[in-house]
Amino acid sequence: MPEHPLVLSLREAGELDPYLEMPVRDVNETGWSPAIALFQDDDINLRELVMGYGYARWGATNNHVAGSAFIIAYLTRLVYPMVGQYVLKRRVPRATLENLSFHRTNGLIDATGLSFPQFAALPDDPAAGHPDAEVVYSEGDLYLRFNDWVFKSNLEIVIAALRSSVPASVKVSRNAVGAACGQALHRLYNLVEDKSLVLGAAETLFGDPSSLIYGQVSMEVIEHEGKKGFFARRAGCCLVWRTRENDGYCSNCILQPREEQTRRFIEVLERVN
Numbered sequence: 001m002p003e004h005p006l007v008l009s010l011r012e013a014g015e016l017d018p019y020l021e022m023p024v025r026d027v028n029e030t031g032w033s034p035a036i037a038l039f040q041d042d043d044i045n046l047r048e049l050v051m052g053y054g055y056a057r058w059g060a061t062n063n064h065v066a067g068s069a070f071i072i073a074y075l076t077r078l079v080y081p082m083v084g085q086y087v088l089k090r091r092v093p094r095a096t097l098e099n100l101s102f103h104r105t106n107g108l109i110d111a112t113g114l115s116f117p118q119f120a121a122l123p124d125d126p127a128a129g130h131p132d133a134e135v136v137y138s139e140g141d142l143y144l145r146f147n148d149w150v151f152k153s154n155l156e157i158v159i160a161a162l163r164s165s166v167p168a169s170v171k172v173s174r175n176a177v178g179a180a181c182g183q184a185l186h187r188l189y190n191l192v193e194d195k196s197l198v199l200g201a202a203e204t205l206f207g208d209p210s211s212l213i214y215g216q217v218s219m220e221v222i223e224h225e226g227k228k229g230f231f232a233r234r235a236g237c238c239l240v241w242r243t244r245e246n247d248g249y250c251s252n253c254i255l256q257p258r259e260e261q262t263r264r265f266i267e268v269l270e271r272v273n
């Protein structure tokens with residue numbers, strides 16, 4: 001389905017930034033399995049996968065740290081392309097767990113993809129008439145699809161499963177979701193000419209009191225020597241500091257003063273060509 005409108009828009013986003021692309025499962029390719037199966041059974045398989053990933057990625061045997069490592073990797077493959085489509089194309093892919101697949105090699109997950117390229121779109125979207133498009137009639141309705149398909153029908157289930165099986169911290173996992181959305185918006189701010197698209201998306205995504213990510217981060221435009229960047233200040237901790245001996249805290253870590261966060265944000269701007 002190389003000419004499918006969602007496949008094309010995901011590929012176009014990936015040309016701007018590889019993190020913004022998500023594959024669509026090829027039904028003829030082996031190695032794919034339904035994502036929901038991993039989070040439904042509440043058995044030892046999820047715990048073993050998460051703990052193994054945490055040790056391989058961060059050298060961590062603590063279940064909360066391993067849970068953080070796993071969900072950060074999961075979010076990178078899921079949230080970045082979803083936020084990318086929401087901002088760049090005003091589309092929301094149906095990223096429910098029922099419509100997501102994992103590709104495994106030697107038992108390890110090495111790709112996350114859509115099972116079917118279904119999506120929500122506004123009436124003025126050129127692809128609104130496509131059979132896989134669900135037309136919604138306002139920006140508010142488009143956000144509700146994002147909240148339903150990405151948060152409620154995916155990440156809330158994943159977080160609950162991690163809490164039950166690993167068990168991983170719900171607080172850390174929720175903040176990781178917010179931070180991933182913030183990082184996706186940070187990347188998009190540097191890619192689009194119309195910055196209001198990113199600022200508006202941030203206000204919508206983080207401004208809903210019923211949302212999974214409400215209050216998890218605050219977004220701020222930082223300017224330095226004519227350069228601007230859009231940065232997230234976290235309201236929680238990802239636990240990365242527990243795995244580092246020399247590197248210390250992340251640039252937006254809640255455990256360091258606001259002034260130090262700003263200093264590190266400016267260092268990022270100084271490296272921008």
